[in-house]
Amino acid sequence: MxxxxxxxxxxxxxxxxxxxxxxxxxxSFDDRNLTATTGLVPKMGLAKNADLPDxxxxxxxxxxxxxxxGANPAPKLATLVAGMAAGADLIDDMNILRHAxxxxxxxxxxxxxxxxxxxxxxxxxxIRQLDAISSRFLTNLIAHTPLLPTNQDSTQASMIVVDxxxxxxxxxxxxxxxxxxxxxxxxxxxxxxxxxxxxxxxxIIVGQRIRKGSTSSARGADKFVSDALATTTRINSGxxxxxxxxxxxxxxxxxxxxxxxxxxxxxxxxxxxxVKAAIEAISDATWKGIEYPEAIYDxxxxxxxxxxxxxxxxxxxxxxxKKALQTTGRMVxxxxxxxNETKRMSGQDPxxxxxxxxxxxxxxxxxxxxxxxxxxxxxxxxxxxxxxAELKNGALAHMPxxxxxxxxxxxxxxxxxxxxxxxxxxxxxxxxxKVRAPTQRTRIIxxxxxxxxxxxxxxxxxxxxxxxxxxxxxx
Numbered sequence: 001m002x003x004x005x006x007x008x009x010x011x012x013x014x015x016x017x018x019x020x021x022x023x024x025x026x027x028s029f030d031d032r033n034l035t036a037t038t039g040l041v042p043k044m045g046l047a048k049n050a051d052l053p054d055x056x057x058x059x060x061x062x063x064x065x066x067x068x069x070g071a072n073p074a075p076k077l078a079t080l081v082a083g084m085a086a087g088a089d090l091i092d093d094m095n096i097l098r099h100a101x102x103x104x105x106x107x108x109x110x111x112x113x114x115x116x117x118x119x120x121x122x123x124x125x126x127i128r129q130l131d132a133i134s135s136r137f138l139t140n141l142i143a144h145t146p147l148l149p150t151n152q153d154s155t156q157a158s159m160i161v162v163d164x165x166x167x168x169x170x171x172x173x174x175x176x177x178x179x180x181x182x183x184x185x186x187x188x189x190x191x192x193x194x195x196x197x198x199x200x201x202x203x204i205i206v207g208q209r210i211r212k213g214s215t216s217s218a219r220g221a222d223k224f225v226s227d228a229l230a231t232t233t234r235i236n237s238g239x240x241x242x243x244x245x246x247x248x249x250x251x252x253x254x255x256x257x258x259x260x261x262x263x264x265x266x267x268x269x270x271x272x273x274x275v276k277a278a279i280e281a282i283s284d285a286t287w288k289g290i291e292y293p294e295a296i297y298d299x300x301x302x303x304x305x306x307x308x309x310x311x312x313x314x315x316x317x318x319x320x321x322k323k324a325l326q327t328t329g330r331m332v333x334x335x336x337x338x339x340n341e342t343k344r345m346s347g348q349d350p351x352x353x354x355x356x357x358x359x360x361x362x363x364x365x366x367x368x369x370x371x372x373x374x375x376x377x378x379x380x381x382x383x384x385x386x387x388x389a390e391l392k393n394g395a396l397a398h399m400p401x402x403x404x405x406x407x408x409x410x411x412x413x414x415x416x417x418x419x420x421x422x423x424x425x426x427x428x429x430x431x432x433x434k435v436r437a438p439t440q441r442t443r444i445i446x447x448x449x450x451x452x453x454x455x456x457x458x459x460x461x462x463x464x465x466x467x468x469x470x471x472x473x474x475x
Contacts, residue, residue: 039445145426177404180214194228217248229261
């Protein structure tokens with residue numbers, strides 16, 4: 001163990017030393033009743049209570065072959081979810097569930113070789129079945145903890161925000177089906193995600209899809225948004241929904257899907273001639289300073305003194321399309337001084353040489369969000385990057401198979417696992433209610449325990465003075 005050597009008289013010179021009292025240290029892997037991931041017990045218990053096994057048995061119909069690759073889908077899916085919750089990002093990592101005392105806690109934990117045969121047996125229809133399982137499992141989790149709580153006393157808090165974005169999952173091998181060079185300039189597969197959250201909650205995944213690495217961001221986004229909104233409505237109907245996205249999703253198809261799903265939109269626009277003309281029409285008197293990096297609040301005028309300013313103008317999007325696709329709303333514009341001296345001195349377009357403009361189109365009424373509030377709300381779209389980073393630091397660190405459908409199934413199972421961990425954090429409550437997956441693994445999942453039996457009772461002996469013992473007990 002480590003101890004602090006405080007023999008030196010000087011302040012601040014305490015030294016941490018290894019305890020060398022034993023003459024030697026040896027090790028052996030021989031304890032059959034020890035477990036390293038005991039926190040999976042309450043989490044997989046929650047998955048069972050939310051009917052994940054029953055949903056899988058009822059809806060996943062992977063065809064069995066001579067080798068029965070598709071047999072017993074429920075325990076195989078549960079094995080994959082548990083492995084991902086414990087930190088597995090490859091099929092071989094699923095072996096973490098097969099050590100020592102784990103056999104006393106879980107039944108029918110499948111070997112990586114079996115799981116490696118199970119996933120490639122998926123066809124596209126089976127991926128859609130998994131999507132249905134993911135959506136209904138999320139709905140069932142709501143019965144145990146409010147994943148999307150709303151505070152009706154606050155306008156912003158009572159709105160569910162659905163963020164849509166895609167990210168490239170890097171792969172090394174060109175032999176993986178669908179791998180290609182995407183917008184990030186590296187070889188990979190393209191994962192499209194939709195998350196839902198409120199100002200009072202963490203993000204849950206309401207839609208996931210994997211596509212070829214070379215695909216454009218907006219391909220199939222209209223159908224994807226429709227599915228994500230259907231899931232969001234199912235788990236929290238009656239609450240207003242706002243869909244946020246960047247300019248890659250600024251299309252009449254996506255906005256129409258939002259409208260048909262009963263949602264408002266807040267989407268970054270492309271800086272084309274029509275948008276530039278609208279910006280030029282904004283009166284100088286309407287620009288307002290906003291809270292921004294290095295902004296100063298003036299107590300006397302009660303306004304922000306900032307280099308960044310916002311303004312808005314009525315705007316009709318997609319006027320080049322059929323009338324049914326045209327959408328009226330507001331274009332909110334944020335501008336900051338152009339710091340590129342070369343561009344400032346070009347003299348080609350004084351208005352756009354002096355400032356950089358960032359504009360987005362929204363259908364949210366001004367009575368709900370004024371110009372400043374709308375800009376503030378739209379800028380929060382960046383929070384979806386946290387989910388991208390969390391998944392790519394976990395289950396989506398790799399694509400485990402060379403088969404496209406197997407990797408598509410892997411992405412959906414990663415979304416199921418993410419929502420399970422979010423629900424578990426909500427049940428724990430307190431300061432743990434919004435922690436990320438890595439923190440849950442450190443504090444709750446990776447708790448060692450010694451398994452003992454007394455009569456027909458199974459007992460888990462956990463470490464004394466575990467810092468998060470109370471949180472584990474609540475779960």
